[in-house]
Amino acid sequence: MAYTTLNHGIPGTAAGRSGTFLARLTATLHVWHRRARDRSELTRLTTRDARDLGLDPGVISYEANKPFWRA
Numbered sequence: 001m002a003y004t005t006l007n008h009g010i011p012g013t014a015a016g017r018s019g020t021f022l023a024r025l026t027a028t029l030h031v032w033h034r035r036a037r038d039r040s041e042l043t044r045l046t047t048r049d050a051r052d053l054g055l056d057p058g059v060i061s062y063e064a065n066k067p068f069w070r071a
Contacts, residue, residue, distance in 0.1 A: 036068040 042064040050057050 032068045035071075039064045039066065039068070 042060050045053075045055075045060060047057050050060050
């Protein structure tokens, strides 16, 4: 009788590497989504709101215009 071993999620195996890849991909997509949302919210701040928060409007403009994949 032959036994088959399933290596789902075990590091060093093909399944383990793909599981790690999917986890990293999912985490990266979440970070990108959060950045895009946060930068969109920055564009809604008025100059007065920005100054009340201690932020320079020029810095807000710079941050808001960066692509989502750039930290």
